[in-house]
Amino acid sequence: MLRVTRRREEGQETVPKPERHVLVCLNTRPPGNPKGSCGEKGSETLFEHLKAMVKGRGLGERVIVNRTSCLKHCSRGITVAVYPENVWYAGVKEADLGEICSAHLEEGRPLARLLMPDIPWE
Numbered sequence: 633m634l635r636v637t638r639r640r641e642e643g644q645e646t647v648p649k650p651e652r653h654v655l656v657c658l659n660t661r662p663p664g665n666p667k668g669s670c671g672e673k674g675s676e677t678l679f680e681h682l683k684a685m686v687k688g689r690g691l692g693e694r695v696i697v698n699r700t701s702c703l704k705h706c707s708r709g710i711t712v713a714v715y716p717e718n719v720w721y722a723g724v725k726e727a728d729l730g731e732i733c734s735a736h737l738e739e740g741r742p743l744a745r746l747l748m749p750d751i752p753w754e
């Protein structure tokens with residue numbers, strides 16, 4: 633924050649804030665844990681591919697993709713949340729990433745077929 637303020641005072645261009653922020657759960661539990669986890673479903677690879685896809689589509693300055701710990705919907709993972717819409721996706725797979733990018737991140741249309749059910753935190 634201090635750095636941004638200093639840059640503004642010097643009349644330099646500041647870094648734009650993203651339009652969207654994507655959180656991908658990378659929490660991993662040991663095999664056999666009854667809660668399961670996004671990590672054991674391949675969320676690390678999915679995260680890396682989503683980041684590359686966002687960059688490859690020229691969305692890098694509009695969309696930030698971050699790893700998170702547990703998003704409390706473990707049995708429905710891989711869990712992905714998109715802000716500012718507060719849209720949560722369940723069971724996200726590699727094959728869904730292109731559609732998430734084109735429909736939601738580029739056009740602002742969340743994917744109804746992947747929406748997290750309205751369930752309590754796990």
Ligand code: FES
Binds near residue numbers: 701707709
């Ligand atoms: S382990 Fe991903 S939501 Fe809990």
